[in-house]
Amino acid sequence: MKQLSTKVTSNAHGQDSSYFLGWEEYEKNPYDEIKNPNGIIQMGLAENQLCFDLIETWLAKNPDAAGLKKDGQSIFKELALFQDYHGLPEFKKALAEFMEEIRENRVTFDPRKIVLAAGSTSANETLMFCLAEPGDAFLLPTPYYPGFDRDLKWRTGAEIVPIHCSSSNGFQITESALQQAYQQAQKLDLNVKGILVTNPSNPLGTMLTRRELNLLVDFITSKNIHLISDEIYSGTVFGFEQFVSVMDVLKEKKLEDSEVSKRVHVVYSLSKDLGLPGFRVGAIYSNDEMVVSAATKMSSFGLVSSQTQYLLSALLSDKKFTGTYLNENKKRLKIRQRQLVSGLEAAGVTCLKSNAGLFCWVDMRHLLDTNTFEAELELWKKIVYEVKLNISPGSSCHCTEPGWFRVCFANMSEETLDLAMKRLKEYVESTDSNRLISKSSHERIKSLRKRTVSNWVFRVSWTDRVPDER
Amino acid sequence: MDLLSRKATCNSHGQDSSYFLGWEEYEKNPHDVVKNPHGIIQMGLAENQLCFDLLESWLIQNPDAASFKRDGQSVFRELALFQDYHGLSSFKKALADFMSENRQTRVSFDSNNLVLTAGATSANETLMFCLANPGDAFLLPTPYYPGFDRDLKWRTGVEIVPIQCTSSNGFHITKLALEEAYEQAKKLNLNVKGVLITNPSNPLGTTTTQTELNILFEFISKNKNIHLVSDEIYSGTAFSSSEFISVMEILKTNQLENTDVFKRVHIVYSLSKDLGLPGFRVGAIYSNDKDVISAATKMSSFGLVSSQTQYLLSSLLSDKKFTKNYLRENQRRLKNRQRMLVTGLEAIGIGCLKSNAGLFCWVDMRHLLSSKTFEAEMDLWKKIVYEVKLNISPGSSCHCEEPGWFRVCFANMSEETLKLALKRLKKFVDNGTLSRSCQVGESQSLKSSRKKTTTTVSNWVFRLSFHDRDAEER
Numbered sequence: 001m002k003q004l005s006t007k008v009t010s011n012a013h014g015q016d017s018s019y020f021l022g023w024e025e026y027e028k029n030p031y032d033e034i035k036n037p038n039g040i041i042q043m044g045l046a047e048n049q050l051c052f053d054l055i056e057t058w059l060a061k062n063p064d065a066a067g068l069k070k071d072g073q074s075i076f077k078e079l080a081l082f083q084d085y086h087g088l089p090e091f092k093k094a095l096a097e098f099m100e101e102i103r104e105n106r107v108t109f110d111p112r113k114i115v116l117a118a119g120s121t122s123a124n125e126t127l128m129f130c131l132a133e134p135g136d137a138f139l140l141p142t143p144y145y146p147g148f149d150r151d152l153k154w155r156t157g158a159e160i161v162p163i164h165c166s167s168s169n170g171f172q173i174t175e176s177a178l179q180q181a182y183q184q185a186q187k188l189d190l191n192v193k194g195i196l197v198t199n200p201s202n203p204l205g206t207m208l209t210r211r212e213l214n215l216l217v218d219f220i221t222s223k224n225i226h227l228i229s230d231e232i233y234s235g236t237v238f239g240f241e242q243f244v245s246v247m248d249v250l251k252e253k254k255l256e257d258s259e260v261s262k263r264v265h266v267v268y269s270l271s272k273d274l275g276l277p278g279f280r281v282g283a284i285y286s287n288d289e290m291v292v293s294a295a296t297k298m299s300s301f302g303l304v305s306s307q308t309q310y311l312l313s314a315l316l317s318d319k320k321f322t323g324t325y326l327n328e329n330k331k332r333l334k335i336r337q338r339q340l341v342s343g344l345e346a347a348g349v350t351c352l353k354s355n356a357g358l359f360c361w362v363d364m365r366h367l368l369d370t371n372t373f374e375a376e377l378e379l380w381k382k383i384v385y386e387v388k389l390n391i392s393p394g395s396s397c398h399c400t401e402p403g404w405f406r407v408c409f410a411n412m413s414e415e416t417l418d419l420a421m422k423r424l425k426e427y428v429e430s431t432d433s434n435r436l437i438s439k440s441s442h443e444r445i446k447s448l449r450k451r452t453v454s455n456w457v458f459r460v461s462w463t464d465r466v467p468d469e470r
Numbered sequence: 471m472d473l474l475s476r477k478a479t480c481n482s483h484g485q486d487s488s489y490f491l492g493w494e495e496y497e498k499n500p501h502d503v504v505k506n507p508h509g510i511i512q513m514g515l516a517e518n519q520l521c522f523d524l525l526e527s528w529l530i531q532n533p534d535a536a537s538f539k540r541d542g543q544s545v546f547r548e549l550a551l552f553q554d555y556h557g558l559s560s561f562k563k564a565l566a567d568f569m570s571e572n573r574q575t576r577v578s579f580d581s582n583n584l585v586l587t588a589g590a591t592s593a594n595e596t597l598m599f600c601l602a603n604p605g606d607a608f609l610l611p612t613p614y615y616p617g618f619d620r621d622l623k624w625r626t627g628v629e630i631v632p633i634q635c636t637s638s639n640g641f642h643i644t645k646l647a648l649e650e651a652y653e654q655a656k657k658l659n660l661n662v663k664g665v666l667i668t669n670p671s672n673p674l675g676t677t678t679t680q681t682e683l684n685i686l687f688e689f690i691s692k693n694k695n696i697h698l699v700s701d702e703i704y705s706g707t708a709f710s711s712s713e714f715i716s717v718m719e720i721l722k723t724n725q726l727e728n729t730d731v732f733k734r735v736h737i738v739y740s741l742s743k744d745l746g747l748p749g750f751r752v753g754a755i756y757s758n759d760k761d762v763i764s765a766a767t768k769m770s771s772f773g774l775v776s777s778q779t780q781y782l783l784s785s786l787l788s789d790k791k792f793t794k795n796y797l798r799e800n801q802r803r804l805k806n807r808q809r810m811l812v813t814g815l816e817a818i819g820i821g822c823l824k825s826n827a828g829l830f831c832w833v834d835m836r837h838l839l840s841s842k843t844f845e846a847e848m849d850l851w852k853k854i855v856y857e858v859k860l861n862i863s864p865g866s867s868c869h870c871e872e873p874g875w876f877r878v879c880f881a882n883m884s885e886e887t888l889k890l891a892l893k894r895l896k897k898f899v900d901n902g903t904l905s906r907s908c909q910v911g912e913s914q915s916l917k918s919s920r921k922k923t924t925t926t927v928s929n930w931v932f933r934l935s936f937h938d939r940d941a942e943e944r
Contacts, residue, residue, distance in 0.1 A: 003695055003734070005603050008765035052547045059538070059546065066537045066778075068529070076529060077522045082749040083589075083742075118588050118751075119553075122772045129625055130478040134604075155599055155625070155769070226473070263473070271553075278552040278777030280588075294478035298625070301592045302773035306749030307536075311778065 007155060022380075026390045031416070041420045044390040046202065046358045047411035048236065048275035050332040051325060055274070058321050065314035068307065075310070082306040085299050087116040091313035095283060098316045099268060101326060102235045107247040113285055115295040116309070118302030120232050120269035120282040121151050124196075126298045127265060127284055128156040130291050131226050137161045137190035138228075139181045141173050143361075143397035143404070145202045152196070161185040161192070164400050167363075170352060171204055173197075173212045178219055194226030194263070195219070199246070200233040203397050203406035204361045205337075205354030207237060213249040217260065226263045235273030235326060238334035239355025262288040270312065272358060273329065279308045333358070333410060336417070340409040343421030347428045351407075358410040362391070365403030367428070376402040387427045389420055477625060492851075496861045501887065511891045514861040516672065516829045517882035518707065518746035520803040521796065525745070528792050535785035538778070545781070552777040555770050557586040561784035565754060568787045569739060571797060574711045577718040585755040585766040586780070588773035590703050590740035591621050593753040594666075596769045597736060598626040600762050601697050607631045607660035608699070609651045611643050613832075613868035613875070615672045622666070631655040631662070634871050637834070640823060641674055643667070643682045648689055664697030664734075665689065670704040670714060673868050673877035674832045675808075675825030677714045687720055690734055697734045706744030706797055708827040709805040718756075733759040741783065743829060744800065750779045804829070804881060807888070811880040814892035818899050822878075829881040833862070836874030838899075847873040858898045860891055 022044050031039035059066055068076045082088065092111040099109045117123040132138065134157025140148065141163040152158055163181040165171040178195075185192045195216060199208040208216075220227045229246040237243040246264055255261050266285040271277035281304050284295050316322060340360055341351055349367075351360040368375040373395045380393040383405075394404035409417060472479070492514050501509035529536060538546040552558065559581065566579035587593040602608065604627025610618065611633040622628055633651040635641040648665075655662045665686060669678040690696045700717040708714035717735050726732050737756040742748035752775050755766050787793060811831055812822055823832040839846040844866045851864040854876075865875035880888060 003601075003697075004759075004761055004765070005600055005606075007603075008600050008761060047551060049547070049551070052550065055550075056544060056546055063537065067533065068536055074526060074529075076526055077519070080522065080525070080747045080749050081517060081519070083751070118773045119771075125772050130475055131473075133475050136475075150768070150771070155772075224473075276550045278550050280553070280774050280776050288474075290474055290478060294474070297620070300589075300620070301595050301625075302588050303751050305588075305751050305776035305779040307782065308776040308778050 022384055022390045022392065025384050029388075031388070033413075033416070038388065040384065040388045040390050041416060041423075042390050042411065043408045043420060044392045044406070045411050046272065046406075046408050047277065048272055048329070048333075048358050049411050050275070050336060051329050052275060054321075054325050054328060055315070058315060058318070062314060062318070065311045068310070079306040079310050082309075083303065085296050085303060087114070087304070088306065088309040088313055090317065091309040092116065094313045094316035095268075097319075098322055099234075099285070101319075101322055102243070102273070103245050103248065104242060107245065107251055109247075109285060113287060113292055115284040115286070115292055115299055116304045117282040117284060117295075117299050118280040118304060119271060119277070120230065120267050121147065122280075122299075122302035123267045123269070123282040123284045124148070124151045124228075124230065125156060126295050126302070127228055127267065127291075128152050128158045129298060130294045131228075131265075132156060132158040132193045133191075135159065135190065136193040137185045137188075138193060139163050139178070139185065139195045141165050141171075141177075141197060141201075143171070143203055143394055143399035145198060146392075146396045146398075148196070158193075159185075159188075159190050161188070161190065162398055162400075163195075167352075167401055167404070170206070171201075171361075172209065173215065175215055175219075178215065182223070192223070192225055194228060196228040196230065198230040198232070200231075200237060200243070200356035202233060202357060203359060203392065203394075204352055205357030205359055206352065206361075207239075207241065207243055207356050210244055210249065213244060213246055214253070217246070217249055217253065217255070217264070220263060221260050224263075226265065228265050228267060230267040232267065232269045233272050233357050234268070235329060236333055236358060237356040238330040238337065241355060243356070262286075262291075265291065274325075276312075279312070280304060281308065281312060336409050336414070339414065339417055340407065340421070343417065344407075344424070347421065347425040349424070349428065352404075359406045359408040362405045362407045363403065364405055365401070367431070368403050371402055373402045379403075380405070383424075383427075387423050389423060492855055492861045492863065495855055499859075501859070503884075503887070508859065510855065510859045510861050511887060511894075512861050512882065513879045513891060514863045514877070515882050516743065516877075516879050517748065518743055518800070518804070518829050519882050520807060521746060521800050524792075524796050524799060525786075528786060528789070532785060532789070535782045538781070549777040549781050552780075553774065555767050555774060557584070557775070558777065558780040558784055560788065561780040562586065564784045564787035565739075567790075568793055569705075569756070571790075571793055572705045572711070572744070573714070573716050573719065577716060577722055579718070579756060583756055583758060583763055585757075585763060585770050586775045587753040587755060587766075587770050588751040588775060589742060589748070590701065590738050590753040591617065592751075592770075592773035593738045593740070593755045594618070594621045594699075594701065595626060596766050596773075597699055597738065597755055597762075598622050598628045599769060600765050601699075601736075602626065602628045602663040603661075604628065605660065606663040607655045607658075608663060609633050609648070609655065609665045611635050611641075611647075611667060611671075613641070613673050613865055613870035613877075615668060616863075616867045616869075618666075628663075629655075629658075629660050631658070631660065632869055632871075633665075637823075637872055637875070640676070641671075641832075642679065643685060645685050645688075648685060652689075652693075662693075662696060664699055666699040666701065668701040668703070669717070670702075670708055670827035672704060672828060673830060673863065673865075674823055675828030675830055676823065676832075677708055677827050680715060683715060683717065683720050686717075687724065687726075687731065691729075691731055694730060697736065699736050699738060701738040703738065703740045704743050704828050705739070706800060707804055707829060709801050709808070710826065711797075711801070713826050721758075733757075733762075736762065745796075747783075750783070751775060752779065752783060807880050807885075810885065810888060811878065811892070814889070815878075815895075818892070818896045820895075820899075830877045830879040833876045833878045834874065835876055836872070839874050842873055844873045850874075851876070853898075854895075858894050860894065 026040045026042050029039045031041045092114045096109040096111040137159040139161050161181050161184055163177050234243055250256055250261050269282040286292050351362045367379055376393055383389050392406040496510045496512050499509045501511045562581040562584050566581040569579045607629040609631050612635055631651050631654055633647050690698050740753040757763050821834045847864050854860050863877040
């Protein structure tokens with residue numbers, strides 16, 4: 001008889017994937033401006049480090065919040081004892097309002113429908129436990145966040161069936177891809193319980209279009225299944241277009257009080273928008289009372305520290321702060337993304353046009369030896385070990401086309417980003433000459449772009465994407 | 471097709487049990503010295519509120535810890551970004567040392583063998599996920615903490631098979647009871663993956679004896695695939711450190727380090743009881759099995775401890791002057807408070823199981839039952855909640871197999887409130903409203919092996935023999 005559970009002995013935690021191996025390499029040789037200037041630059045970590053100064057200023061002006069005081073009086077004892085899984089009411093209220101602010105108050109969030117969790121990692125797993133039996137499946141558009149393989153499947157026994165998206169239309173979800181995924185699940189004898197999307201998308205850095213959202217809502221209506229929208233990056237939208245949440249679409253379709261609205265759930269977290277992954281603050285939002293009730297009880301397994309709930313309730317209740325923060329966050333993200341995009345362009349590398357997120361979805365297909373995932377991995381290893389940049393290969397995100405990489409831009413200083421771009425440019429230019437000799441022309445035809453032999457300026461057509469209604 | 475999972479729609483979260491219903495009643499009408507002096511006094515919550523003053527003075531003297539500073543420099547960014555599931559190493563080290571201190575440094579803990587989790591609730595569930603498959607079983611001595619039904623079983627699919635313990639020997643685990651439980655599991659076609667004990671015990675308030683530990687170790691030595699999980703969440707509440715024997719000590723004393731048993735013994739800990747910080751969600755798994763540590767570490771992603779909290783507590787627990795004084799003072803205050811409850815109950819003719827730890831007493835109200843049944847226990851409980859206005863936990867909610875026992879907490883209220891609670895209970899008993907012992911038939915009283923003193927109808931003084939418990943080696 002086995003001593004440990006099959007969960008322990010199997011590999012379903014997914015942590016042997018390259019996504020995590022790149023981290024390990026980085027850990028062994030991490031870049032430091034002074035101590036290790038030739039080390040590996042971490043570009044595989046979707047952290048938001050751009051606005052800490054705003055939070056630190058606020059903390060300095062509001063010492064009570066961290067100091068466990070309210071109006072100068074100690075509330076330490078109260079907080080020390082507070083383990084109610086309904087969460088600190090002031091915090092849930094402030095969080096609901098913050099979520100509304102991010103959506104420019106077009107939709108409302110009822111704090112009573114919020115369930116707090118220890119990060120969205122916990123929120124997503126809990127939702128799976130509530131909505132799916134072991135062996136049930138959720139459909140996810142590819143490429144998707146590698147962590148989902150662990151978070152949604154590992155202990156829950158749920159399955160993921162991919163909705164294949166491709167660069168031919170900017171990786172948007174199409175009706176045919178959705179139907180195919182659903183049928184594939186049925187072929188595999190899996191009961192489809194729902195669809196999970198990340199909006200804005202990780203790793204694409206793009207927002208779901210209204211067309212896609214409508215498609216999804218119509219689909220779940222006809223199939224009587226759930227839709228989970230992980231909106232963890234909702235506050236990182238920096239483009240001109242406004243962020244359209246699934247909640248907006250429900251409202252527009254006048255479905256707010258409908259039966260369908262009970263099958264739409266939103267996941268949120270403060271890890272990306274506020275840059276506080278260490279504080280473990282996540283949330284489930286659901287219109288289904290039973291889901292809220294069950295998820296609330298399950299949150300016992302991952303409650304948010306009352307110390308942290310209190311601090312953040314004070315922070316988010318300060319509307320002056322939140323308004324300034326959200327604006328400034330957008331501005332800085334936009335500038336930083338621009339810096340990455342132009343840096344890549346100078347190296348002859350393009351990205352999917354993005355307007356959100358903490359990363360770009362970078363097209364390095366032209367740098368592959370062959371249009372295969374083996375070649376992608378070879379390229380990735382070169383980039384990690386030789387160029388000394390840890391970026392995430394598309395295969396780790398279940399992308400169906402080799403050659404795409406997720407490159408983060410908000411977790412380092414401007415200078416470090418410059419250095420990273422410099423290294424990349426040098427690498428591309430040095431390999432260009434080698435590449436010209438060895439690469440055969442029929443492989444080049446696979447790429448839609450025109451190339452000149454001597455000058456590696458690539459311009460990928462961005463009009464591949466279907467025009468959206470935004 | 472069902473829209474929601476069975477887990478979401480079923481009742482195995484266990485929250486319809488009386489344990490939780492009593493809380494609900496309390497919530498509707500909570501006692502407050504000033505605002506609601508006739509409200510229900512909460513005696514069903516195992517919280518430790520006796521030493522907050524010590525924590526608060528430390529916080530005042532060490533303001534950096536809560537304000538994200540180290541030596542006056544801000545470490546906010548570092549902490550905001552810190553989500554490594556290996557945990558803050560300074561915190562794990564301080565926690566390992568604290569655990570060792572709790573055991574009078576008779577054993578030491580390697581911080582590399584510690585996995586941090588959001589409370590013991592998360593630790594226990596995670597251990598189940600690591601050690602058992604759905605349908606496997608763990609044996610638990612009764613009575614046990616009602617929350618285990620949810621924590622160990624709900625999402626994991628693991629089963630609990632009780633090891634029946636009775637008042638005939640002070641609720642000690644016997645070899646016979648253990649084997650019977652094992653046989654019972656086999657009859658139910660369940661694969662036994664381990665035994666889980668709480669030491670010191672909730673709800674008994676007693677430390678597991680050397681004899682019991684010997685029985686358990688013998689059992690897992692014999693059965694090579696069975697684990698022993700020791701939830702030592704109340705270790706710091708033992709009134710005298712020398713009376714608490716951790717499973718880690720047995721491993722050391724019996725020189726089991728190089729045997730296979732070594733990797734099958736795991737400890738769960740938390741700061742919710744010893745330090746009185748349930749809101750901060752700090753739990754831990756300690757194991758000598760690298761595979762368990764590795765898997766549990768990854769699983770802790772689903773319930774990490776806030777870095778803000780890890781930092782505060784690493785400072786607190788690294789202060790050895792503080793921890794030494796705290797542990798000693800905590801024990802002293804708990805012992806005094808328990809004494810107050812015990813003598814107060816004695817004065818009403820109510821006895822408890824002799825206890826040496828915990829935040830509660832295991833109170834014997836069998837003589838107040840109208841009949842020796844759980845229905846009668848429920849009736850008594852309802853009277854105590856609604857009429858005496860005390861929320862206490864009925865033994866049935868703890869899966870006790872004998873009706874009439876109740877867990878009564880003493881460390882979550884002021885001295886005055888405890889006195890008031892005792893006063894109310896005395897009044898109630900004196901008024902003879904609980905005067906049902908007259909109706910207790912001879913045949914029922916024979917079921918108990920204890921000697922009963924004769925009762926007079928008008929005077930309810932009961933003196934229960936505390937010498938039922940086997941003489942222990944302590």
